[in-house]
Amino acid sequence: MFGVPTLRPFLTAAVLCLAALSSANAQSMISVKGSTVNMRTKPTTASEIMWELKRGYPLKVLQRKGRWLQVVDFEGDRGWVARSLTGKTPHYVVKSKTANMRSGPGTNNRIVGKAQYGDLMRTRAKRSGWAQVQSADGKKGWISQKLLWGF
Missing domain, CATH: 2.30.30.40 (SH3 Domains)
Incomplete structure (x- = not known):
């Protein structure tokens, strides 16, 4: 059929976009x-x-x-x-039994400390699957984000 295009596809797309944004929010x-x-x-x-x-x-x-x-x-x-x-201040909780805190983002960097399950850490930076965190006592180090939960 020729003539004016129907608005149904556009309305459906708009509703889906709003639903996705609402869910993400x-x-x-x-x-x-x-x-x-x-x-x-x-x-x-x-x-x-x-x-x-x-x-x-x-x-x-x-x-x-x-x-x-x-x-x-x-x-x-x-x-x-x-x-x-x-x-919205970003923090992580350690979700593994123990986590090595390293001097840089990667397993090739030296261990500067350890964190335990449930430890609360302030997020300072993120890089390539690693997070630089700071413990309650002020110690800073990098931990793999696979061992953490939060943002």
Whole structure:
């Protein structure tokens, strides 16, 4: 059929693009901004506290509900945190039993320290699958991103 092209393909493409952007936005990473933040079972301060999270702890956002964020941590625990107590300062959590901290991004660099499962590390730089991190005691080093969870 000849004539004016239908808008259906364009509308379908636009809807799919918006859905993809919405999904990508919902799956963003955040970190705890407050000194200690409660992860709760429901999006209300009256709900049960599951965990107390330290400043910098990275979380993946699953959905937003008003002033609350549903999040998941590196162990797969899901809960709710107040949006106002979160930020975008990048951090990692060590997800392997131990991780070598190296002087540069690669296994050919010397080991300058060790990190343990669950250690919280401030992200300083990223390069070729490696992250330069800083521990709570100030020690800096590079760790393979395969051994880390966060951003």
